[in-house]
Amino acid sequence: MKGIIKIQDKEFEIFIKSFEISEMVNRLAKELANDLKGKDVVFVGILNGAFIFAADLIRKVNMDCNVSFVKTASYKGARTSGNVKTLIGLQQEVKGKTIVIIEDIIDTGLTLDTVIKEIDCHNPAEILVVALLFKCEACIKKVRIDYLGREIPNNFVIGYGLDYNGFGRNLRDVYKMRAS
Numbered sequence: 001m002k003g004i005i006k007i008q009d010k011e012f013e014i015f016i017k018s019f020e021i022s023e024m025v026n027r028l029a030k031e032l033a034n035d036l037k038g039k040d041v042v043f044v045g046i047l048n049g050a051f052i053f054a055a056d057l058i059r060k061v062n063m064d065c066n067v068s069f070v071k072t073a074s075y076k077g078a079r080t081s082g083n084v085k086t087l088i089g090l091q092q093e094v095k096g097k098t099i100v101i102i103e104d105i106i107d108t109g110l111t112l113d114t115v116i117k118e119i120d121c122h123n124p125a126e127i128l129v130v131a132l133l134f135k136c137e138a139c140i141k142k143v144r145i146d147y148l149g150r151e152i153p154n155n156f157v158i159g160y161g162l163d164y165n166g167f168g169r170n171l172r173d174v175y176k177m178r179a180s
């Protein structure tokens with residue numbers, strides 16, 4: 001059937017088309033550039049999921065900035081383990097700077113909460129958050145999202161950097177898992 005793909009044992013259907021993703025990225029980039037021009041900005045992407053969103057976003061943000069990444073892991077298959085591990089920590093000097101954390105999707109909020117606490121230890125001037133997708137029904141940690149693409153229902157999604165067991169990150173569109 002059109003718009004349906006199979007990855008391992010699961011079927012996924014098209015959910016957010018690549019042109020809609022581009023529109024969100026363009027809007028977020030404009031908002032960031034308007035608000036942050038003239039500030040000493042470091043973008044910090046959260047790997048692995050945010051690598052495509054971060055790459056697209058920072059190329060659209062028309063301003064001087066530094067870019068860095070941290071790497072965390074919490075998901076097993078289509079579920080969070082609830083336990084966020086930092087695999088690669090912050091390698092960049094952030095003291096006194098404006099940090100913009102780039103997150104692909106906020107689900108429970110545990111990853112973001114962990115990363116914010118870690119960065120905050122290095123005394124930045126401020127920490128802002130830009131996220132492409134937010135599953136508000138799944139969120140258990142209260143998190144402030146300064147720049148958001150859109151809210152989505154509590155479905156497992158893949159594509160545009162997001163994976164199922166490591167697969168699906170290279171899909172241009174975002175797909176949601178079908179009930180089995």
Ligand code: IMP
Pocket residue numbers: 046048049050074075080084103104105106107108109110111112155156157158162163164
């Ligand atoms: P949180 O800690 O529960 O907010 O989850 C954050 C991380 O889990 C994201 O950065 C993603 O890497 C991953 N994640 C959350 N929801 C999904 C999903 O629906 N599909 C794929 N990965 C997800």
